[in-house]
Amino acid sequence: MSKARDPFYIVKEEIQESIDKLQSSFHQWERILPDTGEQVHLTKELLANCEIIEWQVDELNKTIDVAAIDPSWYGIDNRELESRRRWTITARTQVGDVKKSVVARKENGNSASAMRRELMKLLISHQSDRSYQYSAEANDDFIASKLDRQMLLIEQQDEELDELSASVERIGGVGLTIHEELLAQEKIIDDLGTEMDSTTNRLDFVQKKVAIVMKNASAKGQIMMILFLLVLFIILFILIFLT
Numbered sequence: 001m002s003k004a005r006d007p008f009y010i011v012k013e014e015i016q017e018s019i020d021k022l023q024s025s026f027h028q029w030e031r032i033l034p035d036t037g038e039q040v041h042l043t044k045e046l047l048a049n050c051e052i053i054e055w056q057v058d059e060l061n062k063t064i065d066v067a068a069i070d071p072s073w074y075g076i077d078n079r080e081l082e083s084r085r086r087w088t089i090t091a092r093t094q095v096g097d098v099k100k101s102v103v104a105r106k107e108n109g110n111s112a113s114a115m116r117r118e119l120m121k122l123l124i125s126h127q128s129d130r131s132y133q134y135s136a137e138a139n140d141d142f143i144a145s146k147l148d149r150q151m152l153l154i155e156q157q158d159e160e161l162d163e164l165s166a167s168v169e170r171i172g173g174v175g176l177t178i179h180e181e182l183l184a185q186e187k188i189i190d191d192l193g194t195e196m197d198s199t200t201n202r203l204d205f206v207q208k209k210v211a212i213v214m215k216n217a218s219a220k221g222q223i224m225m226i227l228f229l230l231v232l233f234i235i236l237f238i239l240i241f242l243t
Contacts, residue, residue: 007178008063008084014167015056019094021160022049026098034105038150043106045157049164050099054092056171061088063178073185199240 025046032039064084067074071081 007174008060011056011060011063011171011174012087014171015053015060015091018049018053018056018164018167019091021164022046022053022095022098025049025157025160026101029102036146036150038146038153041150041154042157043102045161046098046102050095050102052164052168053095056168057088057091057095059171059175061085063175064088066182 025042029039029042029046032042064081067076068081071077
């Protein structure tokens with residue numbers, strides 16, 4: 001089976017695209033100031049995307065385990081299986097690194113934000129009324145600017161979530177197709193085994209009859225019987241294996 005038609009590579013491309021978007025969002029998240037609405041929103045989105053991609057990689061790894069039972073049936077070898085397993089390990093590592101960094105910064109940010117709030121209280125208490133008024137106006141302008149930026153970013157992130165949701169639906173459909181194909185192939189194998197057993201029983205029966213006839217026949221009769229059975233065997237072989 002070519003890579004263009006192999007369901008594994010179709011799903012792999014979908015997951016890799018999700019990982020690339022995740023890393024892009026992560027780099028954007030690293031540049032955002034902590035304790036802002038934008039940072040909190042993007043943190044939740046990153047963690048949710050990590051969970052989704054980890055689930056997708058786990059599901060893909062299950063199909064690798066199924067193919068490993070009989071690689072030749074799926075047209076692959078052990079080298080290809082090992083290559084697929086290495087990719088899933090790499091994908092898990094990439095997602096895990098992003099998840100660890102986000103969780104670590106989130107935990108550190110909780111303690112740091114509490115300290116900053118206390119410092120801000122001390123600074124505000126020592127400012128004069130005029131300085132306080134100027135700072136409040138500046139803060140209002142800054143907050144308004146940040147809100148505009150956050151709204152734009154939230155809209156972009158919502159679009160990315162919609163794309164990711166569509167990707168998950170496509171992957172689910174491919175996974176269902178793989179499952180149905182495996183069930184169909186399993187039924188074919190069972191039918192083939194049943195047919196082989198039936199053919200074996202018929203051949204055993206014929207061999208026993210031949211032994212009885214040859215035991216009771218004369219030398220000339222045995223030769224004629226052998227020729228007759230040889231022709232019969234050729235006819236049965238053609239009917240069973242070539243039709």
